[in-house]
Amino acid sequence: xxxxxxxxxxxxxxxxxxxxxxxxxxxxxxxxxxxxxxxxxxxxxxxxxxxxxxxxxxxxxxxxxxxxxxxxxxxxxxxxxxxxxxxxxxxxxxxxxxxxxxxxxxxxxxxxxxxxxxxxxxxxxxxxxxxxxxxxxxxxxxxxxxxxxxxxxxxxxxxxxxxxxxxxxxxxxxxxxxxxxxxxxxxxxxxxxxxxxxxxxxxxxxxxxxxxxxxxxxxxxxxxxxxxxxxxxxxxxxxxxxxxxxxxxxxxxxxxxxxxxxxxxxxxxxxxxxxxxxxxxxxxxxxxxxxxxxxxxxxxxxx
Amino acid sequence: xxxxxxxxxxxxxxxxxxxxxxxxxxxxxxxxxxxxxxxxxxxxxxxxxxxxxxxxxxxxxxxxxxxxxxxxxxxxxxxxxxxxxxxxxxxxxxxxxxxxxxxxxxxxxxxxxxxxxxxxxxxxxxxxxxxxxxxxxxxxxxxxxxxxxxxxxxxxxxxxxxxxxxxxxxxxxxxxxxxxxxxxxxxxxxxxxxxxxxxxxxxxxxxxxxxxxxxxxxxxxxxxxxxxxxxxxxxxxxxxxxxxxxxxxxxxxxxxxxxxxxxxxxxxxxxxxxxxxxxxxxxxxxxxxxxxxxxxxxxxxxxxxxxxxxxxxxxxxxxxxxxxxxxxxxxxxxxxxxxxxxxxxxxxxxxxxxxxxxxxxxxxxxxxxxxxxxxxxxxxxxxxxxxxxxxxxxxxxxxxxxxxxxxxxxxxxxxxxxxxxxxxxxxxxxxxxxxxxxxxxxxxxxxxxxxxxxxxxxxxxxxxxxxxxxxxxxxxxxxxxxxxxxxxxxxxxxxxxxxxxxxxxx
Numbered sequence: 001x002x003x004x005x006x007x008x009x010x011x012x013x014x015x016x017x018x019x020x021x022x023x024x025x026x027x028x029x030x031x032x033x034x035x036x037x038x039x040x041x042x043x044x045x046x047x048x049x050x051x052x053x054x055x056x057x058x059x060x061x062x063x064x065x066x067x068x069x070x071x072x073x074x075x076x077x078x079x080x081x082x083x084x085x086x087x088x089x090x091x092x093x094x095x096x097x098x099x100x101x102x103x104x105x106x107x108x109x110x111x112x113x114x115x116x117x118x119x120x121x122x123x124x125x126x127x128x129x130x131x132x133x134x135x136x137x138x139x140x141x142x143x144x145x146x147x148x149x150x151x152x153x154x155x156x157x158x159x160x161x162x163x164x165x166x167x168x169x170x171x172x173x174x175x176x177x178x179x180x181x182x183x184x185x186x187x188x189x190x191x192x193x194x195x196x197x198x199x200x201x202x203x204x205x206x207x208x209x210x211x212x213x214x215x216x217x218x219x220x221x222x223x224x225x226x227x228x229x230x231x232x233x234x235x236x237x238x239x240x241x242x243x244x245x246x247x248x249x250x251x252x253x254x255x256x257x258x259x260x261x262x263x264x265x266x267x268x269x270x271x272x273x274x275x276x277x278x279x280x281x282x283x284x285x286x287x288x289x290x291x292x293x294x295x296x297x298x299x300x301x302x303x
Numbered sequence: 304x305x306x307x308x309x310x311x312x313x314x315x316x317x318x319x320x321x322x323x324x325x326x327x328x329x330x331x332x333x334x335x336x337x338x339x340x341x342x343x344x345x346x347x348x349x350x351x352x353x354x355x356x357x358x359x360x361x362x363x364x365x366x367x368x369x370x371x372x373x374x375x376x377x378x379x380x381x382x383x384x385x386x387x388x389x390x391x392x393x394x395x396x397x398x399x400x401x402x403x404x405x406x407x408x409x410x411x412x413x414x415x416x417x418x419x420x421x422x423x424x425x426x427x428x429x430x431x432x433x434x435x436x437x438x439x440x441x442x443x444x445x446x447x448x449x450x451x452x453x454x455x456x457x458x459x460x461x462x463x464x465x466x467x468x469x470x471x472x473x474x475x476x477x478x479x480x481x482x483x484x485x486x487x488x489x490x491x492x493x494x495x496x497x498x499x500x501x502x503x504x505x506x507x508x509x510x511x512x513x514x515x516x517x518x519x520x521x522x523x524x525x526x527x528x529x530x531x532x533x534x535x536x537x538x539x540x541x542x543x544x545x546x547x548x549x550x551x552x553x554x555x556x557x558x559x560x561x562x563x564x565x566x567x568x569x570x571x572x573x574x575x576x577x578x579x580x581x582x583x584x585x586x587x588x589x590x591x592x593x594x595x596x597x598x599x600x601x602x603x604x605x606x607x608x609x610x611x612x613x614x615x616x617x618x619x620x621x622x623x624x625x626x627x628x629x630x631x632x633x634x635x636x637x638x639x640x641x642x643x644x645x646x647x648x649x650x651x652x653x654x655x656x657x658x659x660x661x662x663x664x665x666x667x668x669x670x671x672x673x674x675x676x677x678x679x680x681x682x683x684x685x686x687x688x689x690x691x692x693x694x695x696x697x698x699x700x701x702x703x704x705x706x707x708x709x710x711x712x713x714x715x716x717x718x719x720x721x722x723x724x725x726x727x728x729x730x731x732x733x734x735x736x737x738x739x740x741x742x743x744x745x746x747x748x749x750x751x752x753x754x755x756x757x758x759x760x761x762x763x764x765x766x767x768x769x770x771x772x773x774x775x776x777x778x779x780x781x782x783x784x785x786x787x788x789x790x791x792x793x794x795x796x797x798x799x800x801x802x803x804x805x806x807x808x809x
Binding site (some may be wrong): 162165166167168177180184214 | 353355375376379387389390391392393394395396400401403404407408409410411412452456469490635678
């Protein structure tokens with residue numbers, strides 16, 4: 001039982017990592033007033049760019065930062081469409097997801113062709129800060145990016161709540177007219193928020209290809225971006241809530257994997273669906289009293 | 304020394320000339336009124352000064368230096384602050400966060416921010432609660448936050464766009480005291496208004512605009528309300544008011560113990576009872592957001608009351624549909640006229656929209672009859688449009704005439720008029736008021752819901768004051784004073800009025 005629980009907790013942290021990156025990315029976008037449905041594609045792009053650059057250069061970190069850079073550029077594109085041109089945010093986001101999915105698959109074939117054995121790299125090694133200590137040792141045998149994601153939670157809280165930049169983001173997401181009248185550059189702040197958000201989303205994708213799998217596959221993101229869209233509502237757009245949301249989803253996802261191996265006479269698809277069912281349930285319970293940023297989905301135009 | 308000079312300012316919106324070579328000068332340490340009717344170009348001129356609009360022509364000088372103001376940021380840097388009619392506050396942020404917005408250091412220290420705001424609030428005598436969330440504040444408090452926000456950014460020139468429109472009379476006094484203190488500190492204030500008595504009460508000089516053009520700038524000591532009115536509207540007589548006493552008629556609209564919940568599920572109407580007789584106008588006065596919208600929605604059939612009874616001519620119409628209410632003889636002039644016409648349909652189609660059965664023959668619309676009806680009503684109600692024009696191309700005044708024509712042409716027994724002249728120019732306002740008085744003399748019972756106290760005083764026979772969804776009392780219009788109404792509008796019930804006013808004088 002003890003090994004079961006320790007294994008479950010360790011797996012939960014691992015599964016939660018890309019969700020924390022992605023949802024924090026979405027937090028920046030939505031707090032500034034832009035729903036970024038490009039998240040699924042941006043994570044895919046991050047996984048692809050991270051893997052390709054790491055594979056070609058031999059440096060995992062170079063791959064990771066290239067992925068973050070690509071994500072930031074994706075944020076610039078989203079900003080161009082929704083902030084500058086005022087295009088519908090749903091359409092722009094879905095378009096970006098389709099675009100990056102197509103470009104990543106195409107780029108992957110250009111670089112690696114279609115080998116019979118999929119290319120792979122040596123992924124990030126897990127750190128063992130607690131060594132062989134019982135319980136803590138195996139639980140915290142995690143990739144460095146998992147620690148980064150956990151540290152990002154208080155950091156993002158601090159940026160949003162305790163810095164001028166965070167105040168600016170909250171202001172342009174709630175009432176861009178007021179922000180404009182106060183002399184803030186609404187376009188610039190929204191663009192920066194989208195860039196930071198895009199970078200974090202891509203980091204979540206790169207974690208999957210560079211740490212978890214050491215490979216890039218068609219189904220590598222598998223809807224995690226859409227889960228982040230649900231988690232940000234569950235989190236009520238607060239950094240602390242992101243942690244709980246990602247842990248609940250990660251916990252159930254890890255649990256269902258273990259349940260599948262225990263020989264219950266149930267179709268395995270049911271287990272696969274479990275985390276999503278729990279997400280819907282959590283949203284039904286927690287999602288009733290949330291309040292989205294008031295200007296979410298609205299392009300800002302001076303009269 | 305001149306704080307601001309604006310010379311030859313021109314601003315066009317499409318074919319509309321909103322500012323036509325306007326000159327405006329502001330001295331240091333003065334309160335300067337910018338007077339004019341709705342649409343005279345006052346707000347446009349000030350939005351140009353604050354960088355919210357770019358002028359097509361003209362020059363702006365600040366302390367003699369020519370400047371180009373591209374955005375509010377430039378204006379703030381030039382020492383200009385503006386409090387717009389729609390407050391530009393972020394409701395989910397605290398007062399202190401709103402005050403520092405756009406001017407904060409890189410890191411936020413909530414305790415220090417609040418201390419700074421408290422200090423500024425004491426220095427200028429403008430009371431605010433630094434740690435409160437803005438969405439919890441009253442309108443008057445929000446306005447004070449706006450003023451403080453401008454001052455915190457070292458504004459030496461403060462533009463206030465119709466600051467008293469949302470305030471009860473007592474709050475207006477507080478505002479005027481604060482403005483006088485700012486003048487003593489050497490600041491200049493531009494006070495946009497169309498209310499003559501306010502302008503005479505607080506300003507040093509007055510600049511009058513009409514139809515986008517400068518009419519003139521006068522010293523307060525050298526003018527009076529009549530002269531200003533003439534400059535503002537270009538004619539001496541203005542306003543339409545009721546004449547004669549009302550006839551004692553039967554009660555046509557009766558509201559008994561009516562309660563209703565508003566949008567957020569909060570109680571919006573709390574046990575309201577009112578009667579309106581044939582041949583009278585009952586005015587509902589109050590500051591906006593005290594249940595007026597919900598009251599008109601209930602009476603129009605758009606909102607179901609949670610309890611209570613509404614009857615028209617003795618017939619119970621509680622929670623009836625809009626169609627059934629029209630059937631019972633209720634004519635409505637709704638609060639939001641844009642939501643009450645279908646903008647993409649023609650004027651003729653809008654004029655028959657709520658009585659399509661009457662214009663249907665053999666299952667299809669009788670186009671000829673619809674057109675004939677439109678031509679008749681367009682003539683009768685002086686609508687400046689053709690029957691086939693899209694309704695969206697109409698001005699606010701003409702759109703309102705379409706709505707008047709639609710409901711009044713059926714001679715309703717009860718008329719519900721919600722903010723019937725909001726946003727209309729003087730001509731259209733007079734027209735609408737005259738039509739309402741016509742309904743009164745015809746013997747209809749008119750319920751007039753209006754935030755414009757002058758309108759209520761001019762038209763209503765009796766005045767009911769609404770505050771937080773409750774009726775504070777009903778006064779005869781001839782005996783009512785602005786002071787009494789102001790107290791009731793800020794929550795003093797009629798029966799406590801005498802003692803409150805005595806306490807105030809003591």
